Amino acid sequence: MADQTPSPETLTQVEYRPRAKNWLDPHVEFRRGTFCYSALPKSLKALDLPNPREWQPFHRDWKLPPDWKAIILEGMKDRLDRFRSFRLFMDICVRCGACADKCHFYLGSGDPKNMPVVRAELIRSVYRRYFTTAGRLFGEAVGARELTEDVLKEWFYYFYQCTECRRCSVFCPYGIDTAEVTMIGRELLNLVGCNINWVLEPVANCFRTGNHLGVQPHGFKDSIDFAVDELEEITGVRIEAPINKKGAEILFVVPSADYFASPHYYTLLGYLLLFHEIGLDYTFSAFASEGGNFGLFTSHEMIKRLNAKIYAEAKRLGVKWILGGECGHMWRVLHQYMDTMNGPADFLEVPVSPVTGTRFDNTASTRMVHICEFTADLVRHNRLRLDPTRNDKWRVTFHDSCNPARAMGLLEEPRYLIRATCRHFHEMPENTIREQTFCCGSGSGLGTDENLEMRLRGGFPRANAVRYVHERHGVNLLACICAIDKATLPPLLEYWVPGVEVAGIHELVGNALIVKGGRERTTDLRGDPFEREAPAAEEEPVHA
């Protein structure tokens, strides 16, 4: 925690009563800790994006192109004609306010422009002014605003203060999805070169090397080899982890954090051990070495540009189908965009589990299966020997990540796996999980350190619910299936709820998994000794 970070007591001094009369004044103060730095010119150049230059949001001069206003308005018109969602959401909001207190950034900051309805009004006001008659005639009286530099700066501030989590859209009577509005808003900002480094540097890396971290093929191989060695130390079993192997049955795609960050890494160990145990014929790709896609936080075109390699590599390697690891926004792209953008995947087969023979008809077109779906099927068919007592030291809660929950509906599989591998599982309150889950506050590319105060604020509603189960049930582990969660929730929880760690589902699977051969295991995947309780624990029995 940086020294300047305010105390939790300070951050919870939130006032929900707006001070201003209305939201028309666009002026924004770029206060330290509440915004992200601009993207470096080299990233923009690498991607052929417009207006690469040195600038920062807190500078007075943003060095916009001279015709920036025309570019934005032309861009709006173009998108109004291409996205029914955008046009409709500009037209039909009645400002009922049901979404107002559903946004984690509003709940954590009290800034009224973080109410989803107002966030959308920031762009809707410009739509009114330039695309509707009433707005042209009556201007600010009917909430129509001129597009000025201040408005553009306000867009930047608030569209990079939305994590595209879609929670508000669950509550909207018309299904207006602020994520959709923010995505378009960011596309427009990108047209004049107003982007943030924490998004564009990963995008540029990903485009060139295949993954956000810029890991090159030898580095990728080193990381996987290191994991293999580590697994041997823990289990005594030497496994294989093929890379770029032609003719494998399955291509396995993970978010790059899985092989380069902690605690993601333990999840990777879990996958590897599982695949070894069931004898899966799979391969990694050192080029499709990233399932995550920060293009989602840039523009629809960028999603497609980065996603193309997944099918391309599946085709080149001649696999039958694709399996994907634990990641949130990656699965938004894979579930809702990939097939449309880069399909049809007619060179693949409908996925069939080689172990159980289960045909994953739910992926009949996209032909990509989520690892939790795959493993849940294994457990259901009793193909794994699991010892849940090995996870006895964890009192687990499950944090639904935004995208698997609200853009996919992957709710039960991870819970099923937790119940099969752990003996202490406690849900957070109902309105903070499943489709009503709260974002970690750092999604959509906002997980950077200079934005820490805003992240802590945005993460407060999630942490508040974790604190509830921590105090009530002694929960000490938050399980999740999102790489951004795994990266950003540890510092968040350390700040708000010390004593709760973060792990992936397949770390828990890897802990509980009894593998053939090898020696008697005494430690979990983190290298810590198992702390088993007496078999007849006083509370829940094994749920598997």
Add this chain to the structure above:
Amino acid sequence: MNALLSLVAVSILVALAWVGGSVASLRSVFGIVVPAAAVAIFVVGLAARVTRWALTPVPFRIPTTCGQQRTLPWIKASWIESPWTRAGVVVRMALEVLLFRSLFRNTQAAMTAEPIPAAGQDAHGAAPAARGLRRLVYGEEKWLWLAALAFHWSFLVVLLRHLRFVVEPPPAWVDAIAAVDGFFQVGVPVLYMTDVLLLAALGYLLLRRLVDARIRYLSLLQDYFALYLLIGLVGSGVLMRYFVRPDVVAIKELALGLVTFAPVVPATVSPFFFVHLTLVSVLLAYFPFSKLVHMAGVFLSPTRNLANTNRMRRHVNPWNYPVKVHTYEEWEDEFRDKIKAAGLPLEKA
């Protein structure tokens, strides 16, 4: 300010209508031309708006999933909240349109005024955070849903009841609706429940915009305008039914004349009715250009009306265009030596 301006605007409309109904030479303008024009604007405007939406492509299938997806057969999937069949989508939409399903989820968040310390050690001996902090708590909040439901359904019933003014003889089911609506048989003429509900709901919806600082902050002129317009409309109707008692036969003659394209303005039609008719006309003409189009728009919302069949069936984007990608060959060319040194296979050795 917004609330005041829109009140003034609606008041002016009422005054204009009153004058239009009182000055003999204007009566045919306000009794025939204005309503006829309003209906035309409504029909053409709404059709144009819906056509425009309908012609705008839906490039991606982006349902907001509010329940378990359909995956493995032994996992109970939510066929309504995360539908994968047409029937599921239809039911999801029906719940949304008829019962305001999403609004029903509404909660209210509040921060406790005081810090709340952790409740000591729990049964497992885990040490909770000692630090007392303010907490977020959530409460039920169904009033908005209730008021919205009361308003929309009552409005529909009142609209249907009005058929007896434009159809001769009135269909039996219209009388039946009126009979049910007046079930409690209070007063003479019989009090309709929907009239009370309408005014109560509109009153609540207006009050929350005026009183709740947060809703006031985000309310625009047009939000108040729509409410005042509706209150004026319902108010003038209620006034005529229960208090002023204008010549209903003459009003029916005028209404029938309008719908049969043989317009007449009988001399005994009261100016009160002109106020009512003009406000309806303004509502109709305003409808296609305002947020009121949510009535039609809700049916087209892509987060609600699309099935969560993303991986089952391919969704085609009509404007999907080729983009610049980085190919495997380019990647291999750049890192050839490193790939070789790492012992990974190459396409071109």
